[in-house]
Amino acid sequence: MDAPIEEFPPLKIKDIPQIETSNSEDVFQVIGAMVEQTKKSSALIFNTFSELEEPDLPKLHNQFPMPTFTIGPFHKFFSASTTSLLTQDMNSISFLDKQKPKSVLYVSFGSVASMDAQKLQEVALGLANSKQPFLWAIRPGLVHGSEWIETLPNELLETISKQGYVVKWAPQQEVLSHFAIGGFWTHSGWNSTLESICEGVPMICSSFFGDQMVNSRYVSDVWKIGIKLEKGLERDEIENAIRRLMVEREGDEMRERIMCLKEKIDVCLNPGGSSYQSLEKLVDFITSFRSSIA
Template sequence: METERSESAAHVLLLPFPAQGHITPMLSFAQLLGHAGIHVTFLNTEHNHRLLTQRHALSARFPTLHFESLPDGLPPDCPRSIPPIIDMVSSLRSVTKPLLRDLLITLTKKDEESYGSTSTRRPPLSCFIMDEIMCFAIDVAEKVGVPAMAFTIISGCGYWSYSCIPNLIQQGHVPFTDEDMDKQTSDIPGMEGLLRRRDLPGFCRFSIDHPVTKIFMEVIKAITRASALIINTFDGLEASILSHIATLFPQVYAIGPVHALVKSRVGDGLSSSASLRQEDRRCMAWLDSKQVGSVIYVSFGSLVELTHDQLFEFWHGLVSCGKQFLWVVRSDMISGEQGEHVIPTELKMGTKERGLIVEWAPQEEVLAHKAVGGFLTQCGWNSILEGIWAGVPMLCWPRLAEQLVTSRWIGEVWRIGIDMKDTCERSMVEKMIRRLMEEGDEREQILRSVERFSELARGAVTEGGSSYNNLDKLIQDLRNF
């Protein structure tokens, strides 16, 4: 499909938080804007800029898409794959923020530079769209005089719960004063009688003076200064929650699933361009040899760490359940372990008959494979949307932030999976996998639900669908800037 052309001189700067799960949807969004003929400057940290090896392929396909980078300020030996969020945010604010201001000033001026073999010139910057965690950049945008929008990569239910935390703190419900994690939380509008303490975002378990709590409180407060919120979800999935979020912003654009909207409007796109890790494609041939619906795919995303004990509990559960499994075990996933010691010999031997372990997998393709019948996930929102799109039932083991809210929604509201939060014991892992994978009334109900939402997602991203139309409106609004 040829790139849509426009007489507009719109130029947008996109700034993702420097982590895999944030870069992936933002880069899909960049392709959508580039396809519409909008000039896009995609700003990465220098480290991630080097890792995105296919960015030049994207620039060739979308002549109005350009890439820039700034240092993140972290020491060279700091592990970028799983940096402490406190260190990353602090460094971005102290080192990157002043450089960002200089870049914005430069981009607001007329650009006379040509790029590659094209004569494409970027017009002056007209809008700045930042990841919600990068909300410190709103200060910069306001001082330079550039309109700012926010882009959130989390679920609507997760975002709305974030927004209500300051009220919970004010009312004395957060942080918790006792250990009763099953106590109901009834003070979040639209979620009455649904959430327990254990389902609230992870930092609710910390004191209000904890550095992580302070970071999230600053994000929640600052982000409402944005002129609009762009959210990677769709009306058919979260309409009631989106109506609550709409009270916080002049405009909310629900354009998800973004990865699917790219397929609908651009074609196959270049989704792998967003991967900071090398994908092991052996797993696709391995899946080809398996029966339909026989494999459970296990991935805890790009940030979650496991202890050695947790690794063994999952290993025993996976082997004991008797199912075929494909497991993503990153080299940096085990706390305190390095190199070859990350995947124990016993684990390799135990999976020889029925399993395959890879460092990283092409997840969209894996979930779409006919052999995959279940997905054990940490509930990162990109993974959940990809699972819904593929119609795959999910077993949820959330670990970070809003993932705890999302997993509750998966089990109790959407009923597209089973919530296993706060549990990591081999017999329970085995039991839960059997519940998810074996034929019975529960699996049938989950399958019906996830297939229904999969159809709604497809309707949302096709011409005339809610996300398709919301993107059109967003594109027109960006041109009007």
């Protein structure tokens, strides 16, 4: 599983998205049909910025030779609060206001990922053993067969309540931009990855499915702005990764690299920047396309 995929460096075999259903063959056929239909599109719009994914975008153009427009990050154009799937606990910000700069690890595995009770306990033990303050968003339904965190032993709940703060859902963009946040433990969904880069917050990556494995590999091995948990959710690796990110020099180096990417985002969104120009070209393309069919 750790063997490299020669055609797609830096990916490894285990980074290939898995589809584990009773009708996996049908699902693959659907995905194949989606790709073929995409090749018939007039153009493609990507939620990214060109400076982040060079030289991969030109390679993609070999397979999809239509015009492409990189106009992201999308969330920088509007507030995500109006699109939140769950009620945001604003006490998260009150908790962070009392913490030291860059001292808190924010933990959230998104709105879809799930795990069993044993894995939740491994996460809790890794956080507790790290001795680092944290803000942990545990979505109702995150744990199979559980309403929330009732599967955690009372003694462990007491330990983590003294060390960190647990909520059901947090205002992620506000949290990531807060002065107290020094790292983000994420499921590596693309939206969360971009949001973390935009705020200059290095990551710990726990991918669950789909594109998350590829995203986390790029975070750790290409952009070098985070740590990928290669063994899954195991307390010892979790504790080690948290210390590397939050305490050791390695984390400072990641923070410096991601701040450089943050600066590039700020430039690309301004007049003359790559995303700004790409958006202007998209408007011109749509206008000319509509004129040609009028």
